[in-house]
Amino acid sequence: MPRHKRPLPRKSNNITGPDVDSQAQALADLALAIVEHEDDDLQQQAGSEAELATEVRRALRRRHDEVLYGAVELARYSDPEACRLLRGRIEEEAATLRIRREDAPELEIDAFLVPIFVQSAGGLNAAEAFQDDAAYEALTASFKQAGLDSLDAKVALIRYAYDLDEIDGINYSTLHEMLREAAASLLDKKLAPAPLIEASMRGWTGEGFAPDEMAMQLRFLLGFSLKRADDPFYRVPDDEAGADAYFERRMERYQRWTADVEPLVARCLAFDPGRLTLNFLYQDLFYGAKEQGLSELAMLGTLSEVSRVLAEKQLEAQQVHAVVAPLEGVGQIVLRINLYAVDGGPPWATLEKPVDLSADLGSELDDLCEALVALGLEGVSVAEGFDADGHPQGAEPYAPDADEQ
Structure with a gap:
């Protein structure tokens, strides 16, 4: 996934002492350093991870939520893997x-x-x-x-x-x-x-x-x-x-x-x-359970929209082929779904499912495709993108990894 320009940190007056923005930036930079040097010296890696955990615990004890949420926001726009690492550490420490x-x-x-x-x-x-x-x-x-x-x-x-x-x-x-x-x-x-x-x-x-x-x-x-x-x-x-x-x-x-x-x-x-x-x-x-609920709720909403389109057009699921492609939007990634007649032609409908920049795009794509397959559609394909007329580019039939079947 491409890296994105970092946003300007949000100002806050709720913390006395060291600057909120600099503390948030330090946490985001530490997470980025960990993922960029994960193949380096294991002892040094363990030391960096311990330092990250210590800084997160300190922020929690001081109730410096602005620092923690600000750090996650900064990491989201710098490196998805660093954001997942940082958010996971914060969520685990907050819940334990x-x-x-x-x-x-x-x-x-x-x-x-x-x-x-x-x-x-x-x-x-x-x-x-x-x-x-x-x-x-x-x-x-x-x-x-x-x-x-x-x-x-x-x-x-x-x-x-x-x-x-x-x-x-x-x-x-x-x-x-x-x-x-x-x-x-x-x-x-x-x-x-x-x-x-x-x-x-x-x-x-x-x-x-x-x-x-x-x-x-x-x-x-x-x-x-x-x-x-x-x-x-x-x-x-x-x-x-x-x-x-x-x-x-x-x-x-x-x-x-x-x-x-x-x-x-x-x-x-x-x-x-x-x-x-x-x-x-x-x-x-x-936080892991909360994310499950949010993810499932969003998926149900997307599938409900697909079912609504089929009902409006009086189509059976087996008469429709779906093509999914990840596209870069403003501040997020979207998974675009185009629905086509089995015999081709322009798309009958276009739907989009937003995906957080820090999400595991491969997992999000798999989850959506599997859910579409479960609806009973004629087939589901994954494409690199769509042209101006909505035709898929580089589309291949969706096939989950063999070890997931």
């Missing part, structure tokens, strides 16, 4: 907290999300959510019972279903402080105050639905997991094969868990759980 106690084992607490798409007639009613005490208690206990967390861990599930706007409103340092609040509650015998956690539940936004209108809504379950930092349950093997097997087993346990707890979650969301259909995305640390 080490707790060191005198004469006691070191603890770790992390914030996780379970994204869920809820389909129902009339949509969800916030007043009905989490009124079933037994379902909530059983759902909280299920994380350990199903092997998603260690039996020695302490798991707290917030008694609330967040919408996307609420999750989006939780910034890096706020989440980090929410970890401290959750840890205090889990470690103390008495209930500790948690003003930031309480403030995060701001109320759902968005339009209501008619009683007979089918609604698809994204909701997130937020939880906290406290455990010993050296708990072997969470240790990922160093070798690639061992790591793959570890995560494969974890995925199998998660899939079983979703089937088992679906009735419990439905009871937590509505008085009439039978009217809900739930589709779980994968449980992950806070």
